[in-house]
Amino acid sequence: MAYPDDLLGEGEHVLLHRHPHWKTLCGPFAALVLLVGAGGWLAVAAAPGSWWFPLPWVLLGLGGVLLLWLVLAPLARWGTTHFVVTSHRLMIREGVLTRSGVHIPVARINSVQSRRSLLDRILGSGTLIVESASDEPLEFEDVPGIDRFQSLLHGAVDDESHGERFGG
Numbered sequence: 001m002a003y004p005d006d007l008l009g010e011g012e013h014v015l016l017h018r019h020p021h022w023k024t025l026c027g028p029f030a031a032l033v034l035l036v037g038a039g040g041w042l043a044v045a046a047a048p049g050s051w052w053f054p055l056p057w058v059l060l061g062l063g064g065v066l067l068l069w070l071v072l073a074p075l076a077r078w079g080t081t082h083f084v085v086t087s088h089r090l091m092i093r094e095g096v097l098t099r100s101g102v103h104i105p106v107a108r109i110n111s112v113q114s115r116r117s118l119l120d121r122i123l124g125s126g127t128l129i130v131e132s133a134s135d136e137p138l139e140f141e142d143v144p145g146i147d148r149f150q151s152l153l154h155g156a157v158d159d160e161s162h163g164e165r166f167g168g
Helices: 022-045 054-079 118-123 146-161
Strands: 014-018 082-086 089-094 100-105 109-115 125-132 138-144
Touching: 014 146, 022 054, 022 138, 082 138, 082 146, 109 146, 118 125, 125 146, 138 146
Parallel strands: none
Antiparallel strands: 014 082, 082 089, 089 100, 109 125, 125 138
16 A cells, blocks of 8 residues: 555545645756756867866766765655645645654644645745644645635534544
8 A cells, every 4th residue: 555545544534635746846946947958058069089088977966966965866855755734633744755644633623724835826836834722833835725724624623623533
C-alpha cells in the first residue's frame, strides 16, 4: 500500500490528497533549462584540443552536481511531500532521506486559516494555517486547492464539534 493508505485506521478514508502546488517546480525547471543550455553552449564552444584536457570533465562534474542540487533534489522533495485530509485527521508528510510528518486529529483542530498572495490567488494555492488544541499554529506553504482544504477542514471541525464523524 502507498502513503497514506497504509496509515489509515478502521473506518477512515482519504478525502483529499495533494502534493505541493506545481509552482514550486518552476525554479527547478528554469535551472534545468539553463543547465542544459549552458552545457550545450560549452560543448559547441569547446573546439577539440583548445581546452586544457581536465577542464571539460570538471565542468561536466560541476554540471552534474548542479543538476542534482537545483533540479533533482527539489523534484524529489516535491514528490515526497503530501497534504492529506482524511475523515478523521489532517496529515502532512515531507522529506526524502529524513521523513517528518504531522498528524492532527480533526477533534483537536481549533481553527483553519489561509494566507494567499496575489499569485497564490491566481493559481489557487496558498499557505494553510492550522491551530490545534495544544500547539502553536502550524503553517504549510504552497498547498494547492487551498479553498478545498480549508472547507473540508472547517466541515470536519464542525461535524466533530456536533458529535458526528466527518465523511463517514
